[in-house]
Amino acid sequence: MVKALTAGDWREARRRSAREAIVAAAWDLVGEQGLAGLSLRDLARRAGITTPTVYAYFDSKNAIYDAMFGEAATQFAEAMAEPCHGDDPVEILVVRVRRFFEFCTSNPARHQLLFQRTLPGFEPSAESYAPAVRALAEEKDRLALYGITEARHLDLWTALVTGLVDQQVSNDPGGTRWTGLIEESVTMFLAHCSSTSGPGGATGPRSRGKGAP
Amino acid sequence: MVKALTAGDWREARRRSAREAIVAAAWDLVGEQGLAGLSLRDLARRAGITTPTVYAYFDSKNAIYDAMFGEAATQFAEAMAEPCHGDDPVEILVVRVRRFFEFCTSNPARHQLLFQRTLPGFEPSAESYAPAVRALAEEKDRLALYGITEARHLDLWTALVTGLVDQQVSNDPGGTRWTGLIEESVTMFLAHCSSTSGPGGATGPRSRGKGAP
């Protein structure tokens, strides 16, 4: 097995770890100065190299963002793939939302890069994006186990969960003001879905009103 | 009355309208190039003046953002102060949320400036902020008419509404994918609040589970 390591493999490994060190320095910096505040000068200094050396590993600044996006998407997929123990299905769902919260709040810059798309002129490559779409598709499958298959219910779910997260990170960072509403939100959502499943709901959008509950 | 216009008033009025023209040009530009893409060169060119002239009316770039913020906050307060006709209280609430959607989606840059706080290094002044906090306080009072007074319900409400708006503007701009979920969301929220009012809800956060509904 040691014999299987050719000189090419060696160089390849060196190159990969150098790239990873640069990306790690980049995460460091965006954690301090915000996602958009990353500059190649600062990045090079933090990584202990010079600016042109950065270009030996990445074609452009956006290529660095793309590598960061790929890491973030992979971490997201890994975090959400972790199985959940527990017997109460509602509680399992709550735990999963909590995990999503933990992922988002523990690294706001990562959350911003992965989910808020606020970097002007940056679009992630398909390869970097792939793990995230896989993970989101699995989330959709998981909700189907709860009988939630209608598109509007899935959209409502994403709006509710991301709304909670966004309020938490932007209005009470480090606190628990909206984190503490997770269980209540899940209960509300599931109750709503079980009471309005089926194709209709209401045929016209406003014929409910008076005597529903 | 005409006599009451002194030369000082005249100059004051000229100055105000010149400032407004610059701010109008700024709204023009951020609508095209994004909120963060505003540059004083472009702004001056669009307003038909030169860069130093801009500094005759504003101390800095952030002062321009602040003036824009003040306009946006005033427009928000005016939009939400407009009275709602209708007899069904639920329908009235739905109409108000729709109005909020209309306000946000009709000018994404304004929405971003007012509610998302994504401009690095910019904080609105208290004066510019004031109309917005007034309007939000009135919203809180309005929800109290529905019996919604608990802090956690208000937080849940803001998370739900802003979550819907954010999904709409960032994932389906110009469409109706989340706008069409407004009525359903309001129904879900009100049903939840009326079923869980009172101080308790659940004493421990996870003792619900099995036999609740």
Add this chain to the structure above:
DNA sequence: GTCTATAGCTGGATAGAC
């Protein structure tokens, strides 16, 4: 108040020696 001209800085990206 408005202009021309420019300072002063920071950014991404490159040339070429070693």
Add this chain to the structure above:
DNA sequence: GTCTATCCAGCTATAGAC
């Protein structure tokens, strides 16, 4: 691959004539 040195473009903001 890594460096020194530099280019060039963009930005905010200012100086000083008129």
